[in-house]
Amino acid sequence: xxxxxxxxxDVLFDHAWSQLARATADPRHAxxxxxxxxxxxxxxxxxxxxxxxxxxxxxxxxxxxxxxxxKVSQLQSQPKASWLFYDPKARVQLVMHTxxxxxxxxxxxxxxxxxxxxxxxxxxxTAQAPGTQAAQVDYLNEESWDSTHFCVxxxxxxxxxxxxxxxxGHVRLHFSVVDGIWVGQKLVP
Ligand SMILES: Cc1cc2nc3c(=O)[nH]c(=O)nc-3n(C[C@H](O)[C@H](O)[C@H](O)COP(=O)(O)O)c2cc1C
Numbered sequence: 001x002x003x004x005x006x007x008x009x010d011v012l013f014d015h016a017w018s019q020l021a022r023a024t025a026d027p028r029h030a031x032x033x034x035x036x037x038x039x040x041x042x043x044x045x046x047x048x049x050x051x052x053x054x055x056x057x058x059x060x061x062x063x064x065x066x067x068x069x070x071k072v073s074q075l076q077s078q079p080k081a082s083w084l085f086y087d088p089k090a091r092v093q094l095v096m097h098t099x100x101x102x103x104x105x106x107x108x109x110x111x112x113x114x115x116x117x118x119x120x121x122x123x124x125x126t127a128q129a130p131g132t133q134a135a136q137v138d139y140l141n142e143e144s145w146d147s148t149h150f151c152v153x154x155x156x157x158x159x160x161x162x163x164x165x166x167x168x169g170h171v172r173l174h175f176s177v178v179d180g181i182w183v184g185q186k187l188v189p
Contacts, residue, residue, distance in 0.1 A: 003090050005164045005171045009184030013175055016094055016162055017056040019087075024053050030087035031094070036063065036153075037082035038074040045074060049153075051083075052112075059157040059177075061096070064112065064120075067104045067151040068129035075100050081155060091165035098155035105147075108154065113147040121145030163189060 003015065023031035036049045049063040061083065065071060075081065079101070085094040103109040125145050127138035140146060160175040160182075170189035175182050 003092055003164055005166050009173060009175075009186075012162060012164075012173060013160070013182060013184060014056075016160060017054065020051065020054045020061060020085075020094075021056075023051050023085075030089065031085040035084040036071065037084065038071050039078050039080070040070070040074045045071065046084075047071065052152075059182075061098070061155050061157060062112075063153045063155075064116075064124075065151050065153055066124050066126070066130050066149045067102070068149055070131050071153075072102060072151060075102055075153065081153070083155070093163040093165075095161045095163075096155075096157050097159045098157050101154045101156070103152040103154055104150065109147065109150055109152050112152045113150050118145070121147075124150040161187075 004011070007015070019029070019031055023029040026032065032050060033048050034051055035046045037044055037046045039045065049065070052062050052064055054061045079099055081098050081100050083094075083096040083098060086092070103112075122139055122142075122145065124147065125140045125142075127140050128134050158176070162171075162173045162175075164171045164173075172187040172189040173184050174187050175184045177183070
């Protein structure tokens, strides 16, 4: 289904979630690679990640990373992250603000590790930490890849904002939880 900008808030909200779900399964989906924003000492930090899963009923989205990467220590000090998606064909931007829980060495991270395609294991097995200087990239545990550094960034969505560009007039909708229920508001684009 395409974006029908005159649909009700509920329909557009559900459509945003269904597009996120599709992005987790389709490597060609425009929302596959959001910019994940964190803060470090008052400075915004951003990087591209892959959205790995969503669970709308619990307002959850998640990504995977190496626990030694700077974003993880940033999230330990300030467990908030923004996620920015843009679909240039549909001309729809989505911004989410989230509260992030880091899962490493627990049941959640084990379950996700077991579901990974083994070709992905090496991404979490560099000998040196991501972001450190190295003349070449060496790997740990090539014989049996290890999940020690594998982290699931489980993000609870606190607000969700859609901007739909349209020649008849752009539409901007802001959703937040009020008394346990998602409520949408129309904003000036
Ligand atoms: C297309 C693309 C997808 C990426 N996906 C991820 C990802 O899912 N998880 C991740 O940790 N890094 C991913 N990266 C690398 C990050 O953008 C970033 O360079 C790395 O995680 C280090 O980030 P940090 O130093 O801010 O922690 C991806 C990069 C690109 C270009």
